[in-house]
Amino acid sequence: MSKWDDVEPLHEKLDDVNYDKSKIPPYTLEDPLTFADGRKLASTAEWPQRRREILDIFAKEMYGQEPPPPDCLITEMFDEKVGALAGFAIRRQYKMWFRPDKSGPCINWIVFLPRYAKKPVPVIMFLNYNGNAELVADEDIPLMTSWHRNSQEINCTDHLVPPTVRGGLLNPENRTVMPINMLIARGYAVMSCCYCEISPDPDPDYMETEPEFRQEVFAYTGVFSLWGQRDESRMDNTTTLGAWAWGLSRGLDLAGKIDGIDASRPVVTGYSRLGKAAFLAAARDERFQVCVPIQCGGGGVTLAKRDYGESIGTEMMMFKHWYCKAYAKYAKNPPRLLTFDQHLLLASIAPRRVLVEAYNCPWFDMEGEFLACQAASPAWEFLGCPGFPTGEFPEAYDQSAIGTHLGFIWRTEEHGISAYDWTWLLDFADKAYKG
Numbered sequence: 060m061s062k063w064d065d066v067e068p069l070h071e072k073l074d075d076v077n078y079d080k081s082k083i084p085p086y087t088l089e090d091p092l093t094f095a096d097g098r099k100l101a102s103t104a105e106w107p108q109r110r111r112e113i114l115d116i117f118a119k120e121m122y123g124q125e126p127p128p129p130d131c132l133i134t135e136m137f138d139e140k141v142g143a144l145a146g147f148a149i150r151r152q153y154k155m156w157f158r159p160d161k162s163g164p165c166i167n168w169i170v171f172l173p174r175y176a177k178k179p180v181p182v183i184m185f186l187n188y189n190g191n192a193e194l195v196a197d198e199d200i201p202l203m204t205s206w207h208r209n210s211q212e213i214n215c216t217d218h219l220v221p222p223t224v225r226g227g228l229l230n231p232e233n234r235t236v237m238p239i240n241m242l243i244a245r246g247y248a249v250m251s252c253c254y255c256e257i258s259p260d261p262d263p264d265y266m267e268t269e270p271e272f273r274q275e276v277f278a279y280t281g282v283f284s285l286w287g288q289r290d291e292s293r294m295d296n297t298t299t300l301g302a303w304a305w306g307l308s309r310g311l312d313l314a315g316k317i318d319g320i321d322a323s324r325p326v327v328t329g330y331s332r333l334g335k336a337a338f339l340a341a342a343r344d345e346r347f348q349v350c351v352p353i354q355c356g357g358g359g360v361t362l363a364k365r366d367y368g369e370s371i372g373t374e375m376m377m378f379k380h381w382y383c384k385a386y387a388k389y390a391k392n393p394p395r396l397l398t399f400d401q402h403l404l405l406a407s408i409a410p411r412r413v414l415v416e417a418y419n420c421p422w423f424d425m426e427g428e429f430l431a432c433q434a435a436s437p438a439w440e441f442l443g444c445p446g447f448p449t450g451e452f453p454e455a456y457d458q459s460a461i462g463t464h465l466g467f468i469w470r471t472e473e474h475g476i477s478a479y480d481w482t483w484l485l486d487f488a489d490k491a492y493k494g
Contacts, residue, residue, distance in 0.1 A: 066392045078421045086364035086394035091406035091438045113407045123298040123383035126305045129157040148243050164282045166256045171249040172319045181324035181492045183247050186254040186333045189224045196226025205255045235475030248320050257306035258299045278380035294385035303336035308344045324492045330476050335359040342407045351484045353416040356423035364394040368424040402434035409438035414487040417469035425469050432467045
């Protein structure tokens with residue numbers, strides 16, 4: 060009998076969601092400073108080995124194997140506007156290919172630079188949901204033509220984004236905004252591309268309505284064509300979250316080629332599933348010095364063993380392309396079966412800087428994110444950096460849990476990136492890059 064067979068399931072159905080805090084099961088968390096074989100780290104010189112061990116666990120058991128760097132990276136600027144954003148910025152657009160003949164997948168990046176900066180500036184990088192045209196209302200920014208999930212929110216039909224997405228992130232009534240002028244005025248460049256151009260993100264109901272777009276097949280197109288035929292017998296195949304994280308690293312490759320950007324000072328961010336991607340990108344790519352995952356919930360920063368809100372069961376039912384097959388075996392009873400949790404992935408980013416931004420939706424279990432920060436804090440302290448500020452779970456908008464290297468904050472209102480979130484991000488990045 061295996062350890063999987065004699066464990067009672069937590070729920071009658073794997074898609075049952077627990078919103079009762081009194082029913083959070085007892086659990087224990089692994090020490091980030093102890094190797095899997097039980098050895099304690101003896102010195103900071105052993106941290107890279109422990110970090111590699113943690114990443115290998117998540118590659119094998121949750122996010123799938125990390126894709127390799129591309130054999131070829133071709134970037135081409137196809138548009139430049141000096142004097143964008145009422146004259147304060149330089150806007151550039153780039154195409155990115157991964158084969159010498161420019162065949163196969165192509166990603167379109169948009170870049171905004173402070174026009175009057177005296178020296179190279181740090182860069183804020185994120186994946187967007189609806190194409191680069193949603194960042195600003197500019198007819199010179201092409202609408203994305205890649206496949207997109209149909210969405211009533213943006214009136215997307217036939218899997219093509221409509222012209223009405225233009226400048227959507229500038230609308231102050233939207234739940235997600237991007238105050239691009241403020242980011243530029245604060246001395247940051249901004250880079251973005253649409254996650255759909257890296258790998259599409261089909262909904263689970265396409266199995267019934269449009270089976271040609273089912274997750275098990277269609278999700279693994281886009282950049283997946285660069286990595287050869289998938290071996291479906293493997294339990295740790297590369298996932299779409301891994302692909303999106305890989306795409307962010309390719310954006311950082313491009314940033315290093317752009318005059319005016321200091322690619323040694325990046326900030327990687329995103330919210331919801333793209334917050335998960337930013338979090339994974341920072342864990343895997345040590346070049347990301349500041350990471351701000353926003354409202355990423357289960358499968359991101361929050362602890363899976365709490366089994367509160369979004370759970371492994373719901374994740375593997377709704378978003379099976381985000382995780383590798385191996386992760387499903389933990390859904391039966393996460394606190395009993397898991398031998399790792401998200402605090403370890405968070406710890407793997409140490410001694411670099413992470414600010415976790417949350418909001419008060421039970422599905423996202425913001426208290427589980429706070430507890431993950433507490434459990435990961437010893438890694439920063441071990442490496443000689445300030446850890447997570449001590450104290451109880453903070454009130455909304457209370458910044459007392461934001462440290463210099465590891466922080467947490469939450470707000471009310473809707474799911475998305477608000478002006479509050481951007482302000483907290485900028486203040487946190489300023490501590491890292493501007494003293």
